[in-house]
Amino acid sequence: MKLISENVFLKDYYFYRAGGAARYLACPKTIQELSGILEWRQKKGISYIVIGAGSNVLFSDDLFEGLVIVLEGLNRWIIRSSNRVICGAGVPLHSLIEFTALSGLAGLENLYGIPGSTGGSCLMNAGAFGTEISDNLEKVEVLGSEGKVFKLSREEIEFGYRKSSLDGYIVLSAEFLLKYADPLSLRKKIDLTASKRDEKQPVESCSCGSVFKRPENNYAGTLIESCGLKGLRIGDAEVSEKHANFIINRGNATSSDIYRLIKYVKDTVYSQKGVLLEEEVKLINF
Template identity: 90%
Template sequence: MKLISENVFLKDYYFYRAGGTARYLACPETAQELSGILEWRRKKGVSYTLIGAGSNVLFSDDLFDGLVIVLAGLNRWIVRSRQRVICGAGVPLHCLIEFTALSGLAGLENLYGIPGSTGGSCLMNAGAFGSDISDNLEKVEVLDSEGRVLTLSRGEIEFGYRKSSLDGYIVLSAEFLLKYADPLSLKKKIDLTASKRDEKQPVESCSCGSVFKRPENNYAGTLIESCGLKGLRIGDAEVSEKHANFIVNKGNATSLDIYRLIKYVKDTVYNQKGILLEEEVKLINF
């Protein structure tokens, strides 16, 4: 099938810029292409995994002996009708927020700067500064495991902290209901949000964003820093000096370097603080 490539290096397809190869890789741009790829997979009987923009995943250095479907280019369009915005899954979240802000529609601006696609953000219920993407979500269009296109309303989806019941579906598009606001004020707000991220997070480095979810009544970064782990390195993987809940690739880190550092940090926090951190990053093929 011409949409599917073989023996592809994975480092060009996700933020960490590490990892091995995929036996097969496909980058669909339409739901029709995606359906064809999934049908090819079913006939071949190969395993598969899905990634969006690749902002919260880590592949091992080994061969992924299956199909990697990259959804970053899927349905890259945005449609507005008054206070409603419908956005294709592959649209980068920051592009959606810039569009809504310029359109004078408020509700998503606290999420500005979160890396990743709109579809992936819905799947994991991305959030920041007291807001989650589910706060303004009205419905999503998804592809189910049988290849059927379904529309799910907000009430049919369960959302939690960095998770949702959309896991198991492929998000095709999402519809948001927003509030009218002054575009200039919204522009200032997203600029302020961006500057806060630049100040506190290593946005200039290759990372997956927050490695660990926030534990109850605490912060992963605070716990990691209090264990004296800032700046700790294994190979070219480093616990960021800027924000301890980020592990960055300083140049040539292998996935094993990053994985070992994740495990070391997790074990150290548990041994010293008695708190078991839960990974927010999705570990694939380990």
């Protein structure tokens, strides 16, 4: 089976559905396939990046000269042993949470609706409504730069706000220790979380979620809104009317439209409010 494709448009591989193409692209499903791909790229001396579900990235409109490894299909399995759950990196976070809720295991419900993969969410330390994925994490299995697979315990990983020291590793799976709870009440909780998201976020549009991290003692959305930027457009990129910290692709935005709007918002908030916003979205090949 051909594992590596050449000259592939990237818009089908990430949420923004904007510009960009990769010289090489691979979508491994197993660690063996992933290792083979990494060996191939090492022999060729090609640079690479990994993405998961692509819900927090923006590629530039330029050709990415290296290899993009899409991990969304990697290790699509979940194993449960009493209140311990091991989940492959490619499993969508919502599938993991559906599974744990149905199994009567609590701890992840607030993260329901974050559209990332489990691996990408560990790297980002994804969080919502007061919970971060690292709160219930016990171990992460990774592939290191030397090509070795090993486990890192929670204590060996540094987690911060939307960041972790997992950068540089490829996350293969994650192990969670959860608390027993009533499955029905967990179902209610995840439904409530989903409706809170629907109410506040433009979940129907292509975006990367929050463009900027939350600044200290403030909210990026509030600052952007108070600068009067809601609804502002560059090309087909728009500051969402529903949530000012979301920049959406109305259909035909280029990455350059989105990028220029991000920069414009950042500059405006800085000049009007004196707050330097930091991007949460990972900007690639700009």
